[in-house]
Amino acid sequence: MKEGPDISRVAALIGDPARANMLMALMNGKALTASELAAEAGVTAQTASGHLGKLQSGDLVQVRKQGRHKYFALANADVAAALEGLMGLAAGQLRTRTGPKDAALRHARVCYNHLAGQKGVQMYASLLRRGLVREDRDEVALTPDGISFAEEFGIDLDGLTSSRAPLCRSCLDWSERRTHLAGSLGRAMLTRMETRGWVRRDADSRVILFSRDGSAAFEAAFPAVMEP
Amino acid sequence: MKEGPDISRVAALIGDPARANMLMALMNGKALTASELAAEAGVTAQTASGHLGKLQSGDLVQVRKQGRHKYFALANADVAAALEGLMGLAAGQLRTRTGPKDAALRHARVCYNHLAGQKGVQMYASLLRRGLVREDRDEVALTPDGISFAEEFGIDLDGLTSSRAPLCRSCLDWSERRTHLAGSLGRAMLTRMETRGWVRRDADSRVILFSRDGSAAFEAAFPAVMEP
DNA sequence: TTCATAGTTCGACGTTAACCGAAGCATTCA
DNA sequence: TGAATGCTTCGGTTAACGTCGAACTATGAA
Structure with a gap:
């Protein structure tokens, strides 16, 4: 029992x-x-x-x-993951009231500390497709190509790998029902995009807003993968 | 708000x-x-x-x-996934009372309708390692090699793909904190192992018990992957 | 010191919801 | 047809918990 x-x-x-x-x-x-x-x-x-x-x-x-x-x-991130799981259930049964902000939330938002929403899964799919990250078992890892890509992107990998938290993790997106990149790398990617001026966080919501240049740069860096 | x-x-x-x-x-x-x-x-x-x-x-x-x-x-499977997520949290904070059944549960159990626990992640890791399944985006798919493997294993793929449910899915294991195979294929794999006499379900728990021959056959079919 | 702000503790109120006994349908079996 | 089983509805009781007003502690500013 x-x-x-x-x-x-x-x-x-x-x-x-x-x-x-x-x-x-x-x-x-x-x-x-x-x-x-x-x-x-x-x-x-x-x-x-x-x-x-x-x-x-x-x-x-x-x-x-x-x-x-x-x-x-x-x-910890497990809590965030569990909450996202519940959100998936709640979103499924309560499809009423799709508020004005919802569209923006689905497009791009911050999940714990990393990028989620359509742009989040797009980035992750692109990384996978280009062989920059690999999913092995449930562990997500940077490939050699991915390591050089990340450094070129302006991320201090040495600083990240020294911390306790896992570098890469996958997180299920409640709106897209797909996986996106979490972990300390996911966090670093988002902050890097902020410092680069690609995106900024909305003050009082989880929405992430893309600048005009940032949107173009994002599409160039992480082109959308064709749907199967 | x-x-x-x-x-x-x-x-x-x-x-x-x-x-x-x-x-x-x-x-x-x-x-x-x-x-x-x-x-x-x-x-x-x-x-x-x-x-x-x-x-x-x-x-x-x-x-x-x-x-x-x-x-x-x-x-649906989303409910099972959300419950597993909560189990992960509950297990983390309440590490007391590791009952006698817990060891068996961690070793192999049924999750919704597929194999979970150590043996579940072992099978999934082995499938990944040998290139029989591939994780692309969050979608898990059988490779050509995997298709012939599954048919050789005695699984009617045509019957499965005709159903609505996704063929492959990954599911996070609360005890192992790794992914294992879910979806209709995961379900079919488990039932196939039952009909082959490799395993049987405990009557009044979620424990899955391996027969002697079944254990050997399982290890031969899905050899454990070395830890990184 | 005096005042303001951040947070906590205490007590009382009100609402919610789980629980069971008893009675009521519905289905199956003899 | 009557009897038994599975499930549901209805009332009433009980317990738990969220809520706030008021009073209290601690930190920082004037």
Whole structure:
């Protein structure tokens, strides 16, 4: 009867609307303070404090104290992946109300800290097609060609590989139902595109906006792969 | 504030212990009746009826009426994938109590309807290594070599490809944190191994037991890939 | 020191939802 | 036809949990 881990506790943790909103707000990878999360969830500071305590003891978020602020972030990439999985289910059954922002979100958005949406899967597909990354088992790895490509793109691979987190990871996209690039490389790719001026993040959403030049440069660097 | 789909509803649906137990019981892919699920969840028939109604209207399970029985099954593979994602989180934080069955579960179990656990990822890794399947984008496909291999293995590919469901899919394993083969091919592979007498399913758990000959045959067919 | 801001703790209120007993349909078997 | 089984609906009880007001601690600024 009791096989495997106890799902219901984690699910119940995510199951509260206020907590779910907080987690969704953290999906852009940036750390937020308790009051920001309270506003995001639409509750007062006291209740937010309670929720954040539960999220923390449930290992869904990590916290860093800084001065009189407390910064919260998702605990790890697994949490983000699990949330995306739930989003896939929720999107499937609730196809009503396709808000105005939804189109922009599907086009390009930030997932935890990397590029997601149509442009995310396009980039990943292009990398795969050109043999720059390879999926071996579930591990995603840069090929030799990919290593030189990444360095040419302006990414400090030595700095990345020294960290604990896996360099490459694949993450299932809830809107596209395809995989896109995650991991520290995915994160570095996105920040590099920001510093290059290709993209910028919308201030109060997860939308990623392409500049005119950036859009052209992106299409040149990661041409869309023909559908099968 | 309200971006993307509403996660909390689905999560709350899974968040109840009784419903979570039901879903876990359905993870072996077999359809169960309402009373079996009631027993599995440890509740009476009435409350189970209520829970199953919610799961159904939440599109997490599908139902088929047969005589005076109602058979429930997971709605689709996406549900199974989302549940596995949650299991990954729950397993991470609750590393206590590694029951006696856990070792067997990690070794080989059924996930929805295909092989999971150490043996599942071993098979998938071997298929990849030998070039029998290829991951292109997130789509997994049989190579020409893989097609002849599958037919030689005794699988009717024509019958499979005619169905709606994708032939190959990858599914993240919560215990191994690696990918294994899902989709209708993954399902067919497992049933083929059963009819060949390589494996049999434990009656009241998700454990898959290898026969002596089956274990040897499996190792010969899908040799373990060296760790990187 | 004094004030303002960030966050927490406490207590009380209200809503929600799980749960079961009992009764009611529906289907199958004798 | 009657009896048994599988499932559902209805009421009423109970417990859990989210919510906020008010009071409290801690850090930083004037």
